[in-house]
Amino acid sequence: MLNIDTDKEALMLFKSSVSFNPPNPLSTWAQSSSPCNWTGVVCNNNKPGQRVVGLNLSGFGLHGSISPHISDLSFLQSLELQNKFFTGPIPDEIGNLSRLRLLNTSFNLIQDLLPPKLSQLSSLETLDLMSNRITGKVPEQLGHRGAIPSDLGRLRKLTELDITINNLTGPVPPSIYNLTSLVRLAVASSLLSGEIPYDIRTAHNFLGGTVTPGLGNLPFLRMNNTGFNNIVSSGHNGLSFLSSLINSTKLTYLAIDCNLLEGVIPDSIGNLSNVILKLYMGGNRIYGEIPTSVGRLSSLTLLNLSSNSLSGEIPPQIGELQELQMLGLGKNRLSGVIPNALGNLRKLNDVDLSGNFLFAYIPSSFRDFENLLSMDLSNNRLNGSIPEEFLLNLASLSTVLNLSNNYLRGLLPKEIKVLENVVIIDLSNNLLSGDVPILIKNCKSLEALFMAHNRFSGPIPSTLEQLKGLEVLDLSSNQLSGSIPDELQNLKALKC
Numbered sequence: 473m474l475n476i477d478t479d480k481e482a483l484m485l486f487k488s489s490v491s492f493n494p495p496n497p498l499s500t501w502a503q504s505s506s507p508c509n510w511t512g513v514v515c516n517n518n519k520p521g522q523r524v525v526g527l528n529l530s531g532f533g534l535h536g537s538i539s540p541h542i543s544d545l546s547f548l549q550s551l552e553l554q555n556k557f558f559t560g561p562i563p564d565e566i567g568n569l570s571r572l573r574l575l576n577t578s579f580n581l582i583q584d585l586l587p588p589k590l591s592q593l594s595s596l597e598t599l600d601l602m603s604n605r606i607t608g609k610v611p612e613q614l615g616h617r618g619a620i621p622s623d624l625g626r627l628r629k630l631t632e633l634d635i636t637i638n639n640l641t642g643p644v645p646p647s648i649y650n651l652t653s654l655v656r657l658a659v660a661s662s663l664l665s666g667e668i669p670y671d672i673r674t675a676h677n678f679l680g681g682t683v684t685p686g687l688g689n690l691p692f693l694r695m696n697n698t699g700f701n702n703i704v705s706s707g708h709n710g711l712s713f714l715s716s717l718i719n720s721t722k723l724t725y726l727a728i729d730c731n732l733l734e735g736v737i738p739d740s741i742g743n744l745s746n747v748i749l750k751l752y753m754g755g756n757r758i759y760g761e762i763p764t765s766v767g768r769l770s771s772l773t774l775l776n777l778s779s780n781s782l783s784g785e786i787p788p789q790i791g792e793l794q795e796l797q798m799l800g801l802g803k804n805r806l807s808g809v810i811p812n813a814l815g816n817l818r819k820l821n822d823v824d825l826s827g828n829f830l831f832a833y834i835p836s837s838f839r840d841f842e843n844l845l846s847m848d849l850s851n852n853r854l855n856g857s858i859p860e861e862f863l864l865n866l867a868s869l870s871t872v873l874n875l876s877n878n879y880l881r882g883l884l885p886k887e888i889k890v891l892e893n894v895v896i897i898d899l900s901n902n903l904l905s906g907d908v909p910i911l912i913k914n915c916k917s918l919e920a921l922f923m924a925h926n927r928f929s930g931p932i933p934s935t936l937e938q939l940k941g942l943e944v945l946d947l948s949s950n951q952l953s954g955s956i957p958d959e960l961q962n963l964k965a966l967k968c
Contacts, residue, residue, distance in 0.1 A: 482542065490536035535557045569593060572596055699730055724748055734757040737777075746770060751776070762787050772795060783804070807830065821844055834856070836859060886909050889912070900946065918942055932954065937963060
């Protein structure tokens with residue numbers, strides 16, 4: 473039966489396998505005392521059933537090999553043996569430590585192959601083997617061949633893997649790149665070969681530092697998703713790394729959004745892969761103008777540059793992206809008129825130009841949209857009237873029409889009736905006047921209608937009671953007259 477006594481015996485056998493220079497760093501390790509009182513040993517607090525859960529002998533100047541009896545410490549969670557002179561192999565028996573979370577043997581003289589049984593350490597979170605003399609190939613078992621099973625995946629808790637500065641050869645198994653828990657992978661300064669994986673997916677972590685160098689050496693890269701991290705670049709040329717991706721001719725997906733990237737979009741962005749489909753760059757500190765060369769990315773279905781500090785005009789060349797389905801340029805400092813060329817984007821289903829300094833009219837070419845599901849032109853300086861033909865061709869809208877916080881004037885066309893599937897209409901904070909159209913009753917899917925802070929006059933139409941799913945109705949700060957129709961009491965979903 474394994475207990476604190478067997479832990480003591482395992483540690484004494486470990487002690488017998490090492491040597492040291494005076495003064496003796498393991499002088500407290502004596503048969504007459506509890507191992508819980510020994511230097512470098514950590515026990516749990518489960519008295520009387522105490523067990524050794526941690527062993528930290530880093531920097532003790534120990535010489536020798538790692539005893540296979542270490543595997544008898546069955547409750548061990550942390551093993552730190554770095555900065556010593558351990559030689560020989562990592563014993564295969566170490567794979568029996570099913571509770572081990574941290575294994576650090578960095579900066580030693582460990583040799584031979586990595587034991588395949590490392591893959592049995594199902595609780596392991598950190599594996600640091602940096603700066604040794606480990607040889608051979610990286611065991612395929614470290615990441616379990618193929619996809620990691622959702623119910624058992626080997627090393628599925630591993631967050632850090634460092635095997636830099638060793639003598640490892642051959643490729644890094646692709647399965648290691650599929651460890652979805654992995655936050656830090658360091659394999660530099662070895663003799664590794666083979667291809668970097670087709671996909672890089674490290675999004676939604678806390679990764680910092682600068683953009684990984686060497687991106688230009690990934691000709692087979694198909695996906696680079698490093699969005700939602702803390703990756704930093706600075707200065708005018710902070711996005712120059714994009715030029716290095718020109719060599720990745722198979723790239724279809726690039727996401728660097730929501731980081732701390734600064735700089736101007738290089739003109740070379742137009743030389744990215746001609747099969748790139750999605751480009752996410754929003755939520756950074758990108759400034760300057762959108763280069764006209766972006767119009768050369770002919771396969772692009774999604775372009776998101778929102779929430780940056782981009783300025784200048786929207787380049788008409790974006791209208792050449794015939795496959796584009798989502799265009800996100802909101803929350804920037806773009807100015808000028810909305811180019812008529814955007815009307816050429818017949819496949820567009822989501823357009824967001826909100827939060828800029830765009831002025832003049834809603835382009836007449838917007839009547840050519842055929843598949844639009846969501847449109848947000850809010851918080852700009854648009855003026856003029858809402859064109860009738862513009863609304864007539866928005867029958868496909870099924871989520872949002874937001875024209876709020878502009879300078880739109882004139883009547884609200886009765887063609888608003890075609891928006892039968894839209895969920896939210898926001899026309900607030902404009903200069904719209906005239907009656908609230910009775911035919912708004914046809915917008916049967918409406919859940920929210922915002923028309924506040926305009927110049928609407930006349931009565932509130934009782935036909936609004938036909939909008940059975942309406943939850944929010946805001947007609948405040950207008951010039952409406954008469955009483956609130958009793959029929960509105962039938963709107964059971966309406967929130968007070």
